[in-house]
Amino acid sequence: MLHIAKPKAGETVFVSSxxxxxxxxxxxxxxxxxxxxxxxxxxxxxxxxxxxDFGLDAVINYNVEPDLEAAxxxxxxxxIDVYFDNVDGAHLEAAIAVANNFARFPLxxxxxxxxxx
Numbered sequence: 814m815l816h817i818a819k820p821k822a823g824e825t826v827f828v829s830s831x832x833x834x835x836x837x838x839x840x841x842x843x844x845x846x847x848x849x850x851x852x853x854x855x856x857x858x859x860x861x862x863x864x865x866d867f868g869l870d871a872v873i874n875y876n877v878e879p880d881l882e883a884a885x886x887x888x889x890x891x892x893i894d895v896y897f898d899n900v901d902g903a904h905l906e907a908a909i910a911v912a913n914n915f916a917r918f919p920l921x922x923x924x925x926x927x928x929x930x
Contacts, residue, residue: 814839817919818895822847825889827908830899831869832859835921839897840867848895851888853881853904875904882907897921 820826826843830836831852843850844867851871854860860872871888878884885893885907896908898920908918 814842814897814919818897818917820846820848820895823849824894825849825851825891826895826897827851827853827885827889827893827911828897828899829853829904829908831863831872833899836897836899837863837867839921840869843895843897844868849889851885851893853900882910885911892916895919 820843826848828836828840828850831840832854840850840852840863849870851873852863852869853873853875854863855876857874860874863869863872873884873888875881881903892913893908893911894913894916896912896916896918898905898918
C-alpha cells in the first residue's frame with residue numbers, strides 16, 4: 814500500500830475485502846494518511862464494524878448490492894485514486910470503471926478466483 818499506491822491526503826481509496834486481516838489494515842493505513850476510504854464486505858455486521866471502529870467513509874455490502882459498479886459510483890462522486898485489490902473479478906472491473914486517470918492498483922489477492930472444491 815505505501816510503496817505502490819503511495820496514498821496522499823484527500824485521495825479516495827477503495828479496498829476490497831476490507832474487513833479481512835489485510836484489508837482492515839490497509840483501510841486503517843489509508844485513513845491515517847488522510848484518505849477517503851471505501852470498503853467492500855460481505856455482511857452488514859462487517860460494514861457496521863468498519864464504519865464504527867475504523868471510520869470508513871463508505872462501505873459496500875456486495876451481497877446486498879446488485880450492481881457493484883453503481884454502488885461504487887454512488888459511494889464516490891469523484892472516482893477512485895487507489896484500489897487495493899484483494900478479490901479480483903467484479904470488484905476489479907468496478908474499480909477500473911470508476912478509476913480516475915493515473916489511479917494506482919496494488920494487487921494483493923484474488924479470492925474471487927479461488928475454488929472451494
